[in-house]
Amino acid sequence: MxxxxxxxxxxxxxxxxxxxxxxxxxxxxxxxxxxxxxxxxxxxxxxxxxxxxxxxxxxxxxxxxxxxxxxxxxxxxxxxxxxxxxxxxxxxxxxxxxxxxxxxxxxxxxxxxxxxxxxxxxxxxxxxxxxxxxxxxxxxxxxxxxxxxxxxxxxxxxMKSEHIQANADSRIHSIIDYIQTNIYIPEKLRANVIAQKFNLSETYLGTYFKRESGETLSSFITQYKLRLIEHKLKFSDMRINEIVAEFKFSDESHLNKFFKKHKGISLTKFRRD
Missing domain, CATH: 2.60.120.280 (Regulatory protein AraC)
Structure with a gap:
């Protein structure tokens, strides 16, 4: 190469x-x-x-x-x-x-x-x-x-969050960058881990993130993850089991339940439509 x-x-x-x-x-x-x-x-x-x-x-x-x-x-x-x-x-x-x-x-x-x-x-x-x-x-x-x-x-x-203002506190951008960088590592996305990383209490992190972004921390992580999965289903030739491994889901059934819960449609139907 x-x-x-x-x-x-x-x-x-x-x-x-x-x-x-x-x-x-x-x-x-x-x-x-x-x-x-x-x-x-x-x-x-x-x-x-x-x-x-x-x-x-x-x-x-x-x-x-x-x-x-x-x-x-x-x-x-x-x-x-x-x-x-x-x-x-x-x-x-x-x-x-x-x-x-x-x-x-x-x-x-x-x-x-x-x-x-x-x-x-x-x-x-x-x-x-x-x-x-x-x-x-x-x-x-x-x-x-x-x-x-x-x-x-x-x-x-x-693409990070529709609700973040251009003049938002710089720390929220750093937190979002951290989430996006570690989106494939679930253990790094726990609230207590993120709070420690940015020297915040876990309670304040939740309040701060909602205030600055307009959505909860867990919702942002979930929606961002869903967006990536959607892109991979529609625009890549990755197999579903490869997506499972990339996002560290336990198996295809786990990923399908996660996707269907939030999108109301199965992985295969979403890819086919």
Whole structure:
């Protein structure tokens, strides 16, 4: 397997593919915007369809390849971890943590409809600057890259909780990042463990989380877990027993009961519909 690396902090490529690519492993972040075409993104043993207008985010250590169905035009924005750390701003909370949330997201990360034309315009501007390489093109490219990263982070943040305000206390974002990072490790998601991690009493943690997010801690964990399971059922080729193992359920029956209790439908019917 080929391991991809960067020779600089940021690299922007406008590429066209007519055939499938090789399997590669990243050592950096990569935003993929589909200018045209369709096919599948194979990432970490998941198979996800893509089409024109999709925005996808790959993170360090991801293994991926593109399965091109219709000739595809990509805008690839690659940036190093150091660039994310150095570029973090007050208007994007825990930017690196937000971007690291991406491995749990399958498919297009554009969930905020008004951002779709913004991303399209940013992509067109980047393609223009790459093609023309005019005076101050380098500075303009970095400006547009920063805008694209911010919009991507905004969409990922909106997936955390619909009720969290942009000016919410920074600690709630840290708690949510911790939950998302450890979503596959049930013992780390117990209220007493989270409370100890953030130097809070267990009682206050519950009150604080509800006040800042608009939902209970247990509800957030459950709904986030359900969202991931839904994505895997709809957009990946993972078998149910693999999902069981990943989320540490005791068996398929346990997972099915959990899913049916909250969604009112069985796993197989949800995947089929």
């Amino acid at each position: 080929r391991k991809e690396s960067l020779s600089q902090l940021v690299e922007v490529l406008h590429s066209k593919y007519e055939q499938c690519t090789y399997i590669a492993q990243l050592t950096f972040f990569q935003i993929v915007y589909v200018v045209s075409g369709s096919g599948f993104l194979h990432i970490n043993n998941n198979k996800i369809s893509y089409q024109e207008g999709n925005l996808m985010l790959l993170t360090p250590n991801d293994e991926y390849r593109f399965e091109v169905v219709c000739p595809t035009e990509f805008l690839l924005v690659k940036f190093a971890r150091k660039y994310v750390r150095d570029a973090s701003r007050e208007d994007v909370n825990c930017l690196e943590c937000v971007l690291y949330h991406a491995p749990h997201v399958l498919g297009c990360v554009l969930k905020n409809k008004p951002d779709e034309p913004i991303v399209k315009h940013i992509a067109q501007a980047l393609i223009h600057e790459i093609a023309n390489n005019d005076v101050y093109s380098k500075e303009a490219i970095l400006h547009f890259v920063n805008a694209l990263i911010a919009v991507t982070a905004r969409n990922l943040t909106k």
